[in-house]
Amino acid sequence: MVTGRGIGVGLIGTGYMGKCHALAWNAVAPTFGDVARPRLVHLAEASGDLAARKAAELGFEKASGDWRRLVEDPEVDIVSVTTPNAFHAEMAIAALEAGKHVWCEKPMATSLADAEAMLAAAERAGTVTALGYNYIQNPATRHMKALIEAGAIGEVNHVRFEMDEDFMADGTAPFGWKSQKESGYGALDDFGVHPLSLLHVLVGPLTEVIADCAMPYATRPATGGRAVETHDIANILIHAGRVSGSILLNRSAWGRKGRIAVQVFGSEGTLAYDQERMNEIQIYEARGPLAGQGFRTILTGTVHPPYDKFIPAPGHGLGFNDLKVIEAHEILKKIAGEDAHLIDFAAGIAIERAVHAMARSFAERAWVRV
């Protein structure tokens, strides 16, 4: 039986991922049944009023309009940082310096220097860090990893990643902050880090890249029209040691809503996956009579951990939010000193370096080593 005091949680930010973190902290104990229920201690938002309202909605005890008060709260053991990317570094570093564990949304920061500073702070603090790469928590992608490691498709020699959504596809929508330089490169860092997290887990780190970026709309509506400063499309040819491949990113891809299409080619088979059908993977194994070979669609189920913690019947389907519950559980395991399936700041810096190498490659129109 699980006993003892649950970990004290502080949450900064209550947007898209902020609510997702809150739901995960709320669900992790009853879902897994092997951890003490986290205490939702402190929530910070841009104003005290908003913080108070969100704390009531999401079940946090205290609310602050100043995130620094949350970081200083002795009841807070771990800080969820879910604010816009430009704020990650300052908040994460402050939390680390206060001796907290940190669960920070991806990407780490908007500059490589900031990300490196975050890693340095983490190393000084010695606490647990984790980045919000939720797609690696999917029992489906975990099973892909297990299959690769078990040699199901032989030696991996080639990969393809596509990530597409359509939130920037409407060229008649007003110029917004995602088209401003300050938000980053565009698809490359806003998007590219997710496929990179899967690449990291399934194949390993990148060694060399060449990138091309494109603007589907050179200007977007504003008074007089306004020149777009970010690239909604990015295509990258990659090498990861002996493995070649590509990463194709498009956040102006009409009709794609949450597509992360993965193809992994090996000497004895092929694996495929699409996040829009997140409860399925496909595998082709070049074994047995040729007349019987084909891509097999595996629906995740109780034999693909930790699906069984959510539903005791196969094929019933996890959702996007469930991935964050698994992530929270991995963090609690790591804090408890167990092995965990996570991308921490030390591992995550490789993803940041890759992104910035891609940006440089595009600027220089040349191959760049990561």
Add this chain to the structure above:
Amino acid sequence: MVTGRGIGVGLIGTGYMGKCHALAWNAVAPTFGDVARPRLVHLAEASGDLAARKAAELGFEKASGDWRRLVEDPEVDIVSVTTPNAFHAEMAIAALEAGKHVWCEKPMATSLADAEAMLAAAERAGTVTALGYNYIQNPATRHMKALIEAGAIGEVNHVRFEMDEDFMADGTAPFGWKSQKESGYGALDDFGVHPLSLLHVLVGPLTEVIADCAMPYATRPATGGRAVETHDIANILIHAGRVSGSILLNRSAWGRKGRIAVQVFGSEGTLAYDQERMNEIQIYEARGPLAGQGFRTILTGTVHPPYDKFIPAPGHGLGFNDLKVIEAHEILKKIAGEDAHLIDFAAGIAIERAVHAMARSFAERAWVRV
């Protein structure tokens, strides 16, 4: 801002659906943000030890080895009944007689008489009742209903429902209680009620049926072999007023894990859905140039309520457990006096009557009016 004391929850049973109820009661407030957080007051299980352990895991305050103590607990406002079907009637009636709201898993009972008694008790009590027909809560199936009501496919004239899983497909597995007469008819009541709930919501009540049931395995392994007493397969031809159709059920369908395939044909189009891809519906609209017509796959998103309460981006996917959170929210709305999308005991009795009419039809090898 949501204030006030949350509803007091009692949970009887902690198996498949028991845990699912617990997770839903736990998640409904932070997910929707417009209801007070339910208090997880009391949990009952077959023994005090098990109850205590599960209460700790799932976050309930009190634990009992005797469900009657839970029903009598004045702090309990609503009772979740998630025990095996044979126990539903006694527990639900006791809870209703104690003035509680009741959320009971499907089907209502193993006999029509019991179900009718449950309905009578509900009418006497005047409290809120709800049956666990979670698939009608899916934003995807709700959108199908909205499309039908908006005339998107014209007048419905034909329907097909299939429900298939494979938990009884292994004929070499030992004889178990699901093959015993006492568990019910087999696929018909164990399974059939889910398609019937969708039929009820999308089209309306059945008027006439003819059923055929089958045993893929006449005996199953036991000492000396044991004759199977239930039918793992059931096929029913149906009339629902002017709408004709079929319901095909197979719990020995190798490879099907959570299939509920729905096809609704109308005078101007067709709708299709499969629960194994629960975040998609398909629609064919016989409009516009023929060269452009085809089945359109709609990924559910923020424009399909209440998807937006879970995730602010489309196409990211809800999971099976999320449907129960929506169901819990509907119950809270109904308790608050609002309109709710639920199948209560009064509506649910039609489903029970349909199931028993099907069983009679099979026995008599004849069409039976419902």
Add this chain to the structure above:
Amino acid sequence: MVTGRGIGVGLIGTGYMGKCHALAWNAVAPTFGDVARPRLVHLAEASGDLAARKAAELGFEKASGDWRRLVEDPEVDIVSVTTPNAFHAEMAIAALEAGKHVWCEKPMATSLADAEAMLAAAERAGTVTALGYNYIQNPATRHMKALIEAGAIGEVNHVRFEMDEDFMADGTAPFGWKSQKESGYGALDDFGVHPLSLLHVLVGPLTEVIADCAMPYATRPATGGRAVETHDIANILIHAGRVSGSILLNRSAWGRKGRIAVQVFGSEGTLAYDQERMNEIQIYEARGPLAGQGFRTILTGTVHPPYDKFIPAPGHGLGFNDLKVIEAHEILKKIAGEDAHLIDFAAGIAIERAVHAMARSFAERAWVRV
């Protein structure tokens, strides 16, 4: 090397299937390379003018406005009968009595008596007969048959067949001959015979049926509106010995263009197929680790005979017309005294009997033995 004089072909009818036969006779020799090129001797149509024009288009030597002249032509060895169903009996019997082989489109006739007379004539003639059940010629369905026979899915215990098109789906289209009683029952004989041919080949003959038929539109546009006399929808529950199942037919199914969906359930796996994706089958085999099980999509290729006679690379796709080429080749094999995969009049009569049993079952609202 193939030498010798090719078979002399007579073609009656040049509509949908008439052209399809002509293309098949034209393609069979170069495709298979092991038969002498059939001589396209004689074509008959409703008028001499039409016959002459079609003979020029399709490459026949002679043309007649009177089909009896074709049947009497000594240069004709085999007669393709592709006229409306009501004419099949008279033409086929005349051809058989003239000592010709007969390739007749499905169904055999519009009455069971006519079909029985055709069979009797065939038995008297002793020549080769074949019915145009082209879907059984698909390398995909042939591979299903081979898999079933090899025990890939264990013992078959249940089947589902659906056949759907939408050529009768438009209720605003004028009343036409397919809505007239004289055309037959409706979906049952117009449609049902195709699934029945697959059932025949994959599972075996039916033993018992109960059918329900429906009219999506009671009337169709004509002066004053005209009552529909045929049923565009038919659903049948079936027994084929110990195998239970269903056949669902809908020729008013908006969006379905050539759907023949087959599901075959066995004690160790499941097979699935849809004619709209005619180059694929799906198989689930309940073998090996559960975590790796799933439906495997097999694309037909050179290892699925006789695909290789058309294309030397797998997965490139046969088309609907190619099936008729295979059928023609089977007929030539049978004429040459070899084993052939065909439904002749003797086998086809079982399909006719099944259809008429279904019609009687619907009329009597009762189970009927076939």
Add this chain to the structure above:
Amino acid sequence: MVTGRGIGVGLIGTGYMGKCHALAWNAVAPTFGDVARPRLVHLAEASGDLAARKAAELGFEKASGDWRRLVEDPEVDIVSVTTPNAFHAEMAIAALEAGKHVWCEKPMATSLADAEAMLAAAERAGTVTALGYNYIQNPATRHMKALIEAGAIGEVNHVRFEMDEDFMADGTAPFGWKSQKESGYGALDDFGVHPLSLLHVLVGPLTEVIADCAMPYATRPATGGRAVETHDIANILIHAGRVSGSILLNRSAWGRKGRIAVQVFGSEGTLAYDQERMNEIQIYEARGPLAGQGFRTILTGTVHPPYDKFIPAPGHGLGFNDLKVIEAHEILKKIAGEDAHLIDFAAGIAIERAVHAMARSFAERAWVRV
């Protein structure tokens, strides 16, 4: 009514595409019904014996072991060149110099110089030339082109092409000629020309490329192992004017049998296609209520010309070989002076230049203008 003498056909080569040409010449007249039946005059193969056997099989009148005799045959009006790529130039030029029309399989040649010489010969001859880019003949891809031209997806801004098969995927298979330098670059020219033909038709010519090639297996089995000299994998980032995109090629992709996956992104929608399901296209149109938007799967049918020439019912499916029949018909139209949908030598040279630019880009590890 079609009258007159049909065109005289000479066929050099009877392998994969040779047979495909023969079948197309044989089928084009009865399929389309508006052209005189081509006369299969002369067939040439590597030896007289083989030529004689193949002529009998495929229905040609004369057979030669020396292709030059075929080229000189005054009865031959058009020469189908279907030999290995290295022979194309010599044969095509000889045929053109003899005043014949030439239908040559893709790619034009193994060197750009040869391709340019072929174009020069064609310009001198003034006869009709055509390259065997059959995928552009598919009613599905033609409909994509029509949709793009009609503005269905707005202004195209991005494209993705993938082409994958697995005939080189087995690293344990013996070293063969496709791994020899003399066969060309590998995936780039063996494969890349097909996506390039679609790109050419759907979007227009390339302007700039950067390519990366890879060897999944550095050596293949031979005595002592033998170093592979060609690249089975090629990835190219592309610009076609303002349109950016990628072409990904893999002939060692286990499980892919005939995959040509196309995605075309526009300012108002997206088109997608996969040759393995060659009778379908998908379109997403960003129009109407968001709740109803989705990818629509259009099955090709009689409203997508020239599907109707093959089958008078929609959704029944064309096959790979049918595409060549359409191609043959386009050639006959062009010879008759009509507009035709073809890639002739003048258009095809752009594809050759693109391929060689890609190869240079890979060698130089730099962007190259086409």
